Amino acid sequence: MEKRKVILVTDGDSVALEAVQVAARNIGGRCISASAGNPTLLTGQEIVELIKQADHDPVVVMVDDRGKKGVGPGEMAMKIIAEDENIEVLGVVAVSSNGKDCNGLKVTCSITKDGTVVDGAVDKYGNKLKKDKICGDTLSVLRGMKVPVIVGMGDPGKMDFKDEIMKGAPITTKALEEILKRTGYLH
16 A cells, blocks of 8 residues: 655644645645644544545645643644655644744745745744744654654644735745655655
8 A cells, every 4th residue: 555645744733724625625635624723623533534534645744732841732633644654744834923932843944924034943923034044833743753844834724915815925935835846755
């Protein structure tokens, strides 16, 4: 059986859900809407089962810790998904939270609120930062995981109205596309 191709998004609130649903459609992917929640409500194993039932790849999944310190439900779900032998995580859209007490996670690149792909990190509003590490509450578990591409971005569906659902969630879409390009999934 061929592994399911999955993109993880580290946000799950109601606005992010709508933006991710639109962006997944824009790239021809499938969004597991039930994975949304602030924090993530489903277990990693429940999400894995939903991934396996999805019509086609790529499958986009949301995970969220709702600011919980330490390993929260979103991170636990992410770890279970990434370790499943039938799933290949193509990449992670790492959503910035503007956390002050954070070690940060190095990103492959980020998408600014204006849709520019930049080296380094962005803040919650999609502004480029002078550092290459992003802060977010659902990111610490990624340090121990082998993920080929990590794309940073601000709040999905927001960022000074630049990623609105009515506009087609262009920044969230671009983040998903960047993962597909960099992994060779999108030719």
